[in-house]
Amino acid sequence: MPLISGALALAAPCAAREAITFDGAKLILTNGITSVEGSGGGGLATWATISGMGTNRAIGVSAHVTGVELPDFRLDTHGVAIGIRDRVELSYARQNFNTRQIGAALGLGKGFQFNQDIYAAKVRLVGDLVYGPGWLPQISVGVEHKRNLDGAVVRAVGARASAGTDFTVSATKLFLGASVLANATVRLTKANQFGLLGFGGDRKAARSVQFEGSLGYLVTPRLVIGGEWRTRPDNLGIAREDDAKDLFAAWAVSRHVTVTAAYVDVGSVATVANQRGGLLSLQLAY
Amino acid sequence: MMPFLLPLLLAAAPLAEPPVAAPAPTETEAPVDWDKEFGVVRKARDPATGEIPVDPYVQGDANAGAHPFAGDGMARAFGGQAGIRRITDRTLDLSVADPRIKAIFEEHDMVRLRRTLFEQVCFILNAGCRYSGRDMKVAHKGLGTTRADLNALVEHLQQAMREAHVSFPAQNRLLAKLAPMDRTVTER
Numbered sequence: 448m449p450l451i452s453g454a455l456a457l458a459a460p461c462a463a464r465e466a467i468t469f470d471g472a473k474l475i476l477t478n479g480i481t482s483v484e485g486s487g488g489g490g491l492a493t494w495a496t497i498s499g500m501g502t503n504r505a506i507g508v509s510a511h512v513t514g515v516e517l518p519d520f521r522l523d524t525h526g527v528a529i530g531i532r533d534r535v536e537l538s539y540a541r542q543n544f545n546t547r548q549i550g551a552a553l554g555l556g557k558g559f560q561f562n563q564d565i566y567a568a569k570v571r572l573v574g575d576l577v578y579g580p581g582w583l584p585q586i587s588v589g590v591e592h593k594r595n596l597d598g599a600v601v602r603a604v605g606a607r608a609s610a611g612t613d614f615t616v617s618a619t620k621l622f623l624g625a626s627v628l629a630n631a632t633v634r635l636t637k638a639n640q641f642g643l644l645g646f647g648g649d650r651k652a653a654r655s656v657q658f659e660g661s662l663g664y665l666v667t668p669r670l671v672i673g674g675e676w677r678t679r680p681d682n683l684g685i686a687r688e689d690d691a692k693d694l695f696a697a698w699a700v701s702r703h704v705t706v707t708a709a710y711v712d713v714g715s716v717a718t719v720a721n722q723r724g725g726l727l728s729l730q731l732a733y
Numbered sequence: 734m735m736p737f738l739l740p741l742l743l744a745a746a747p748l749a750e751p752p753v754a755a756p757a758p759t760e761t762e763a764p765v766d767w768d769k770e771f772g773v774v775r776k777a778r779d780p781a782t783g784e785i786p787v788d789p790y791v792q793g794d795a796n797a798g799a800h801p802f803a804g805d806g807m808a809r810a811f812g813g814q815a816g817i818r819r820i821t822d823r824t825l826d827l828s829v830a831d832p833r834i835k836a837i838f839e840e841h842d843m844v845r846l847r848r849t850l851f852e853q854v855c856f857i858l859n860a861g862c863r864y865s866g867r868d869m870k871v872a873h874k875g876l877g878t879t880r881a882d883l884n885a886l887v888e889h890l891q892q893a894m895r896e897a898h899v900s901f902p903a904q905n906r907l908l909a910k911l912a913p914m915d916r917t918v919t920e921r
């Protein structure tokens with residue numbers, strides 16, 4: 448036994464060297480930013496990217512705060528994500544949606560807030576955003592479990608449930624030859640306004656297939672500009688829901704700090720049409 | 734040995750804590766020849782080229798790992814062969830000075846690497862070179878390089894291209910040719 452424990456003691460430093468650590472070695476900006484649902488991506492769309500600056504032999508972490516200022520509402524989100532070996536992403540985000548004056552008009556009270564927790568996991572199946580064959584994008588599958596914290600209210604407006612789970616498949620590629628970043632995501636969802644108005648409704652209770660597309664142009668190694676389009680279900684009879692679009696500029700201030708500004712158009716929200724405004728997001732990543 | 738050590742110990746005496754003298758090597762403990770222990774055979778550099786000879790291999794442009802661009806647009810964007818040599822040299826200068834990856838180059842024949850890296854980039858940019866080096870898999874065999882190492886090298890190449898005022902779209906067009914090689918140049 449003393450021999451064996453001696454051998455283990457000798458082996459320990461080697462094992463420690465192989466232990467998974469932070470390396471912060473992703474190329475700048477290739478970690479993407481954080482979507483309003485806390486997953487690594489663009490602003491509105493979930494991408495196949497894995498959050499944090501860690502590469503395939505390391506872990507990475509990121510944290511974000513995002514504010515969306517609309518004419519009649521405000522959405523604030525914040526959250527954290529961990530990327531493991533550039534393979535698995537686990538994230539949590541909190542959404543707070545302030546209805547301001549509309550809350551009073553809807554009988555909820557002025558400044559009524561819908562709150563939601565989003566727990567998400569994403570796994571990269573194949574491919575790489577930057578490397579590998581030019582035709583093979585990074586492809587990931589994800590699951591986003593959303594728990595609306597105002598169950599009684601969202602049921603009162605017609606939602607079938609206060610919690611729901613989205614499933615996503617994303618393909619993202621940086622086409623270096625053209626300096627273009629492209630993403631396509633298919634989402635299975637029954638969420639009304641991302642889930643802030645609950646899940647399912649009188650018009651449709653079940654999940655439907657929705658699409659998220661993003662197109663970006665790399666202006667410099669640290670600056671990408673582009674746009675996104677996200678189709679959404681229209682489950683609630685009393686509150687029409689439109690596609691969401693944005694035009695964004697994401698700037699990597701440093702390896703660890705990315706600031707994103709966007710013009711966002713989410714259409715009609717909770718009976719109020721023409722909700723176009725600004726998004727500002729700050730992400731820290733290691 | 735002791736007569737030699739004694740003056741040293743005396744000289745150290747004024748210190749509050751005299752350094753502990755290492756045990757003197759005994760006659761049976763000859764200095765270890767680590768090259769011999771690990772079977773390292775050092776080859777002499779070729780007096781003409783200054784390079785360390787490598788095992789024979791089949792030469793050919795296919796070893797460069799990418800098809801060259803058509804036309805002379807990319808060659809001009811990089812300032813011709815002179816510009817390309819400045820960029821590849823600068824990339825390697827930055828790499829050997831980078832604590833993250835310098836160890837990879839410490840036992841490397843940098844004379845040969847400077848020549849073959851220049852040839853490879855010059856060939857891919859269609860700037861009038863043939864590539865005479867080995868293919869990417871063989872050239873990187875046993876280096877144990879990782880994705881993180883590769884990213885560090887890419888950052889240095891980007892900095893070198895930026896300093897040489899290569900336009901960003903042209904930089905990315907070269908990187909697009911190099912990016913698919915990741916599996917052959919990394920091992921872990």
